[in-house]
Amino acid sequence: MLFSDFTVNRKNDANDALPKGWSFQPKGGLLIRNFSPGAPKGGYKDACAVSWDGQMFEAKNQLGGVYTGRLE
Numbered sequence: 001m002l003f004s005d006f007t008v009n010r011k012n013d014a015n016d017a018l019p020k021g022w023s024f025q026p027k028g029g030l031l032i033r034n035f036s037p038g039a040p041k042g043g044y045k046d047a048c049a050v051s052w053d054g055q056m057f058e059a060k061n062q063l064g065g066v067y068t069g070r071l072e
Helices: none
Strands: 020-024 030-034 044-050 056-060 066-070
Touching: 030 056
Parallel strands: none
Antiparallel strands: 020 030, 030 044, 044 056, 056 066
């Protein structure tokens, strides 16, 4: 889940111990960053394309995995 305070998947201490966050990109879309043990410097970066109506996004991570999300 993406939250309005730019955090991701809020759990107890999840963003303190292993920060996760998202941001808007200058050329459109979102960037989701996930820091976890073994992550490359700067964390994992997932580039997201937002649908024309702003209700969904499709993301592709650095390892080629694809996932989607929708507004609830």
